[in-house]
Amino acid sequence: MNQRNRELIPSFSRPPSRVMIRKVARYEEDLLALIYESLREFQLPVKDKTIFLKPNLVGLDPQGVMNTHPAVIAATRETFLKLGASRVLIGDGPAMDRDTQAILESVRLREFTGKLGKDFCDLNIDDVERVELETRATRLKELFLPKTVLGVDFLVSMPKLKTHHWAGVTLSLKNMFGIVPGSCYGWPKNVLHWAGIDRSILDINAAARPDFAIVDGILGMEGNGPIQGTPKAPGVLLFGDDPVAVDATACRVMGLLPEKVDYLARAGTMLGHVEASKIQQLGEGVESVRTRFAVLSEFSKLLA
């Protein structure tokens, strides 16, 4: 049973969202202490709950620039267990390569997390459930989504801070493309491209509704992202209880205008807050960490 398809709240009647920016220069820092300290401030309702961490695992990545870094994933998992979660699952459904284990081996995730066994879920081949798309942003009336994701108590989107050659940026909302199962829709999940990437992002996020977002911006990617771009290091982690607000803030950190990102502008009407005035900023200020990201010429309108 899909427990995540909750009622949509129009943005004007939503309380302000909270987004925290923390400076982190390197992955070798004490991430567990930093993430634990950050998440405690949010007082998340995770005690005795099942948590699902959805990182962005794309493929072979020797420079550590394409995937959410395993050190961040492992420290986040440890943090949720420390906060009293009964179980913390990790999972993704890589879009371009169906050999998820090969990707896991290449990113050395288990070297950081230890053996995961059934706590890792390959979302490309998980059992699926039909979800009616009430937002109807696309012409797709339904999607079959992984039961594991739909059934957890608390879903965390954990993207990498990157530009994207089709969508402008790929952050916590676009990261949710990874929950769409390849075994049903293919590698890549081309049906979403035909339905419109921007609009699909809205439908997927309205259907699966991540509860929290953590963006790995210690090392990101600019230019021709999300795979073939150039490394860029803003040295930040972003946390927030509203993925739309987190993505809007991430754009501001990247020197981009979130209101000009098509899917973010639309998401701002029904899924969360884009306006800075509706976002309670915690930790560092945006100005102090701003690192201007290069974008492809098609997206020059995004530059602040």
Add this chain to the structure above:
Amino acid sequence: MHALEMPNQLERASHSIQRTSQLRNDCLSLLKSSQNADGGWSFHNGEQSRVEPTCWAARAQESGDFAQIWHFLQFSQLADGSWPASGGMTTGSWVTSLACSVLQSDPKSETHVAAGLKWLCEDFPRDSGPLRRFFESLRPKSKIVSQNTTYRGWGWTPRTASWVEPTAFASMTLRDAAPQQLPANASQRRELAVALLYDRMCPGGGWNCGNPRVYGVDGDALVLPTCWALLALVGSERAAQEKDASEKPGGPLSLAWLQKEFAKIESAASLAVARMTLENYAIEPPPAKRDLQDWTAQELAEQGTHVLAWMCMALNPSRRWPAVLPRSTKGDAQ
């Protein structure tokens, strides 16, 4: 070589054969025990049966009662002849190729296979339709991707775009089908599909999902799409080379890529399928970082029924791709 080394080497070889045989038995018995009551398999124990894992499990079986498997596949077929990727889905998908391939071993499934093949041959990707191509020709040349859209393959889902893997599976299915079951346009579809596979090959050999070049940057090949494409090109290689030899040295270049890549493979799925592919081209797999025996049957099952099944096939010394059961004329294929 010292005289004393010989027994050790023989001992090691014998030990390795025993381990291989033990792992294969473990995998087969785990595969059998995970069959659902409806005759199908799920990707993981306790989940609903689906067409894809059922097809791979059926291919890996060497003996047993296939009637239940045929029944599950027949029952799962949609009215238009296609098969859905999961129960509850009302549109067909790429798994139609797998289902047709497997059911070809069962004479009682002839009408099911014929309907599936018809659906496959009528399913054209939307990105390469004549009207779309006309409008595309009026636009400035795309700098995003460079593909020849006169070639047409298959998509993962109907009415989308051609991709390497579904094109390879459909192409294999048409190649291996009984000629009397093939629709009239089958050979034309296959020719276009083979041409598409060559067109989508990465510049250094091998294939990824189907984007050899994006925004002027060469894409990297991946093991599984390369294997499926190579397996699909078996039989068409010579014809393609004769026709287009200077332009498409495709097969040999991609085989060389796979041989080189083989040494670096770290996952069971890629290792098993790459091994079968090379053996199918009569190439001895080179030494690799990992060995098929590095995983237990249980660990493979955790990665999915398809991985367990691929391992069963790769560990079977007498099997070569395509591992389709011999056709029976008596009605009950075993």
